[in-house]
Amino acid sequence: xxxxxxxxAMLNGEKGETMAKVVKTLVMYGDTFGAERMVPISSKYGHTxxxxxxxxxxxxxxxxxxxxxxxLVSDQKFTADPKPLDKHVPSSLIEDLxxxxxxxxxxxxxxQQLRELGITSDDDYTCTCYLDQVGNKPGxxxxxxxxxxxAVVYANSVLGARCNRNSGMIELMxxxxxxxxxxxxxxxxxRKATWIVELKCSKKPDAQLLGSAIGMxxxxxxxxxxxxxKWLGTALDEEACTYLKDFGAATASNGxxxxxxxxxxxxxxxxxxxxxxxxxxxxxxxxxxELERVKANYPVIWKNPDAEPQLCFVGCPHMTLRQLIDWTTxxxxxxxxxxxxxxxxxxxFTASTPVIKEFEKTPYYKQLKRQGIILSYICPLMYMNxxxxxxxxxxxxxxxxxxxxxxxxxxxxxxxxxxTTKREGKK
Amino acid sequence: xxxxxGRVVVPGTCTAEALVSHGGFNTLASYQMGMMFGDxxxxxxxxxxxxxxxxxxxxxxxxxxMTIGSTTGGMVLFTVCALGKQAACMLFSKPIDPLAASGxxxxxxxxxxxxxxxxxxxxxxxxxxxxxxxxTVKPDGVVEVE
Numbered sequence: 001x002x003x004x005x006x007x008x009a010m011l012n013g014e015k016g017e018t019m020a021k022v023v024k025t026l027v028m029y030g031d032t033f034g035a036e037r038m039v040p041i042s043s044k045y046g047h048t049x050x051x052x053x054x055x056x057x058x059x060x061x062x063x064x065x066x067x068x069x070x071x072l073v074s075d076q077k078f079t080a081d082p083k084p085l086d087k088h089v090p091s092s093l094i095e096d097l098x099x100x101x102x103x104x105x106x107x108x109x110x111x112q113q114l115r116e117l118g119i120t121s122d123d124d125y126t127c128t129c130y131l132d133q134v135g136n137k138p139g140x141x142x143x144x145x146x147x148x149x150x151a152v153v154y155a156n157s158v159l160g161a162r163c164n165r166n167s168g169m170i171e172l173m174x175x176x177x178x179x180x181x182x183x184x185x186x187x188x189x190x191r192k193a194t195w196i197v198e199l200k201c202s203k204k205p206d207a208q209l210l211g212s213a214i215g216m217x218x219x220x221x222x223x224x225x226x227x228x229x230k231w232l233g234t235a236l237d238e239e240a241c242t243y244l245k246d247f248g249a250a251t252a253s254n255g256x257x258x259x260x261x262x263x264x265x266x267x268x269x270x271x272x273x274x275x276x277x278x279x280x281x282x283x284x285x286x287x288x289x290e291l292e293r294v295k296a297n298y299p300v301i302w303k304n305p306d307a308e309p310q311l312c313f314v315g316c317p318h319m320t321l322r323q324l325i326d327w328t329t330x331x332x333x334x335x336x337x338x339x340x341x342x343x344x345x346x347x348x349f350t351a352s353t354p355v356i357k358e359f360e361k362t363p364y365y366k367q368l369k370r371q372g373i374i375l376s377y378i379c380p381l382m383y384m385n386x387x388x389x390x391x392x393x394x395x396x397x398x399x400x401x402x403x404x405x406x407x408x409x410x411x412x413x414x415x416x417x418x419x420t421t422k423r424e425g426k427k
Numbered sequence: 428x429x430x431x432x433g434r435v436v437v438p439g440t441c442t443a444e445a446l447v448s449h450g451g452f453n454t455l456a457s458y459q460m461g462m463m464f465g466d467x468x469x470x471x472x473x474x475x476x477x478x479x480x481x482x483x484x485x486x487x488x489x490x491x492x493m494t495i496g497s498t499t500g501g502m503v504l505f506t507v508c509a510l511g512k513q514a515a516c517m518l519f520s521k522p523i524d525p526l527a528a529s530g531x532x533x534x535x536x537x538x539x540x541x542x543x544x545x546x547x548x549x550x551x552x553x554x555x556x557x558x559x560x561x562x563t564v565k566p567d568g569v570v571e572v573e
Contacts, residue, residue: 021536028532032436032523049498056462059509060502063537147498167501167529256495404497
């Protein structure tokens with residue numbers, strides 16, 4: 001890799017031993033993938049995937065302290081993934097004990113480290129940092145040093161920014177140095193689609209199911225999806241962006257997709273049309289039967305597969321303001337129809353704090369409270385990331401949550417039906 | 428004995444017993460429980476990986492196609508290295524993925540751990556090497572399987 005004189009000086013230790021190690025890490029990272037140079041980060045903000053102070057991750061916080069002690073802070077401010085704990089989310093005494101005494105013992109001290117390193121605000125813990133209410137929304141062509149697979153795939157695909165699927169820690173090192181190695185999705189040639197996905201469904205597919213099917217098929221490659229504009233239209237409006245948020249998260253977690261193109265909709269597909277499809281691209285046809293096959297093949301890892309749901313999570317990735325309003329309205333309609341006042345399964349909606357604050361200003365907030373829904377900024381994935389949760393029958397509309405935990409996936413329509421229907425043994 | 432030639436990602440040499448995962452190695456799922464409960468053998472906790480589930484990973488020559496799963500993967504590998512509970516080496520049949528590369532590099536630069544990493548050894552490597560076989564990694568990326 002060819003470094004500029006300034007970068008070489010940093011590597012040689014002119015800005016201290018710790019900065020030299022930061023740059024060495026980035027150089028080795030770039031060399032591994034054939035990067036020929038470093039490119040400056042051009043986005044205003046970074047985003048880190050590490051938002052949790054897990055006891056077992058002590059070496060990570062020790063390393064961050066080494067960086068802080070060396071006087072290094074992020075060259076750009078950054079947002080972070082959602083926090084793992086929120087007292088409003090139902091948990092047993094044992095869970096509370098495990099969370100606070102054994103698992104997240106470094107949460108407070110780690111949040112203090114993030115303040116010192118440059119987090120934008122104590123409110124900005126969310127996986128949907130790119131929403132208007134949060135404000136970490138990069139522009140087209142901007143180079144990012146982000147980690148969080150769902151945010152990276154959104155930034156690349158919907159916003160047209162350029163970012164690799166970085167690991168936690170590496171993303172912060174890029175933000176500290178101010179540059180990243182140029183390889184992978186930073187380069188035009190790697191943004192071409194190597195899969196054509198032809199949609200032949202009879203109705204609008206559930207975003208998280210479609211994303212799952214595509215992710216599992218194409219893995220880390222780039223798909224070009226034909227036929228989705230029939231339902232999403234050709235404008236990146238609020239409804240389309242919300243759909244793509246959930247769709248992308250599923251492609252990234254069920255596979256390893258970092259970029260997708262939607263015909264007539266996402267920026268590079270609109271600009272370049274089918275010329276963005278690489279020669280020899282493979283084809284994957286998705287119809288109703290294929291989606292049903294994918295869904296039927298998800299393993300059920302509940303101890304009792306017939307158990308009554310004990311908890312429901314909606315909002316992984318975090319919900320948008322529009323989703324909160326639409327779900328509140330839909331739940332109200334269904335509860336009325338079924339002669340009920342509250343949901344019949346303890347249900348948690350998760351969204352970023354800035355979105356929650358906006359939602360609280362609307363009349364829907366009180367309605368949601370009356371329906372018995374808990375609204376939280378938590379990361380459901382982090383919440384479930386412990387052995388105790390494996391014993392709990394948790395349902396979700398998130399295919400990402402299904403992938404990483406014991407939560408069972410249902411489509412949004414199924415979730416709505418389940419939480420608004422009388423349960424056996426309940427009045 | 429058969430010899431395979433790969434590309435050196437993290438330099439080093441070692442001889443160890445092979446532990447073979449034919450499917451993608453989910454870094455978080457594999458290490459999470461072992462780290463959380465201080466498992467000295469660092470047994471694999473990924474119930475979706477029948478090849479290596481519940482098998483000790485510490486000190487083994489971990490043979491795999493690629494890693495999969497959460498973008499915390501690199502951080503997890505780094506932590507395992509910092510705790511001195513890493514595999515003896517990681518041997519990839521395919522080109523290494525960014526998450527695994529990050530973890531291996533962070534471990535190399537920021538800890539005292541030694542964990543040579545070689546990638547692009549080819550599909551035949553993963554077909555040939557069996558769990559329990561003696562594997563030797565040479566400094567130039569040559570891997571000998573006995």
